[in-house]
């Protein structure tokens with residue numbers, strides 16, 4: 001297995017381009033199943049997860065052309081050849097479950113493996129299934145598979161989510177666009193990726209209003225057409241590099257990053273003493289590494305609150321603060337697995353249930369560490385950039401799920417970071 005070796009202590013200086021958002025791209029890929037014309041995605045991130053979705057779509061009969069040089073993915077679902085997403089495919093990547101809604105809406109039935117839990121929590125899909133039932137689908141769960149049918153088509157419905165779910169909001173949208181009549185989604189998630197999905201669906205001929213607010217209204221249409229859509233920039237990738245620059249020190253321009261997508265993070269970074277400025281080309285992050293950071297308390301929340309997907313990386317930064325920071329994780333029940341790994345570098349973190357107390361230290365010392373999930377692994381990279389000596393991050397495949405060209409982007413800014421291939425490791 002590949003590993004990443006970081007020799008810490010170099011500040012970051014330069015420009016880092018921000019690519020398309022993984023968590024938007026995956027749902028936009030599923031949208032290709034909704035119509036018989038080609039859907040072309042521009043600014044497509046080349047990641048293990050998006051490649052995996054391509055394989056799943058191909059197994060369902062979608063014709064795929066991916067021009068990596070131009071970051072363009074063309075998906076053409078002229079015919080749906082299969083409506084089954086097997087266990088092996090959904091187990092490897094939860095977002096595969098998102099093909100259920102579009103298949104149900106277009107073909108009237110689908111059989112998709114239940115995704116099951118994952119390292120960060122149980123992650124049920126009950127809200128997704130209740131939304132489809134409200135739209136008239138019959139759902140049975142048999143031998144680990146969701147078998148869904150709406151042979152006379154889905155009907156619009158009023159659905160109020162009991163709590164905010166990004167996945168359930170998006171999945172309900174992906175089905176409701178082809179339902180008969182009107183759908184209202186109340187207490188919807190407001191993440192920028194949801195507005196991006198709505199923009200793409202509307203360009204395909206759907207009638208979605210209110211995406212980005214907590215009430216989304218959808219007027220069903222009988223068919224959709226192809227379109228070309230640029231994937232929104234990845235706010236989590238941008239936030240991650242912002243935190244890397246803040247932790248290691250330096251001056252970095254994140255080109256394409258949008259301040260309005262990162263308000264809660266920017267507040268925390270400024271409170272920690274980092275300079276963050278919105279410029280025409282993106283966000284500029286500056287920090288003088290000779291000055292200690294200040295501690296900050298924060299808790300994760302649905303957008304526009306602080307994103308759970310940046311919690312681990314922010315914890316890595318706060319390990320260096322001059323004082324105690326408190327972090328509360330309210331989205332996932334088991335998302336502090338990076339804490340014991342950061343402790344290997346000398347961080348002082350006490351976890352009690354969903355709260356972590358980070359007592360800053362003035363230095364960390366490199367060590368071998370193990371990645372447990374995507375965002376946790378990149379928090380170890382961030383800590384390694386600012387630690388003394390070498391940090392070796394094992395199980396790099398987690399990073400490859402969500403960060404395209406990580407070593408290249410960081411080393412172009414002066415970081416000493418290399419990937420050792422399995423045979424060298």
Ligand code: EPZ
Pocket residue numbers: 023024026095121122123124125126127128129164165166167168308309331332333374375402
């Ligand atoms: C999306 O997951 C993202 N994944 C996650 O990013 C992100 O952390 C999360 O949203 C929150 O922002 C993708 O977009 C592919 P939720 P999702 O439904 O949609 C519970 C990353 O690192 N819940 O908003 O699965 C759930 O267990 C990943 O890129 C139910 O109980 O998140 C969680 O506690 C990790 N029943 C909470 O709701 C349901 O039916 C919020 O989850 C659905 C969710």
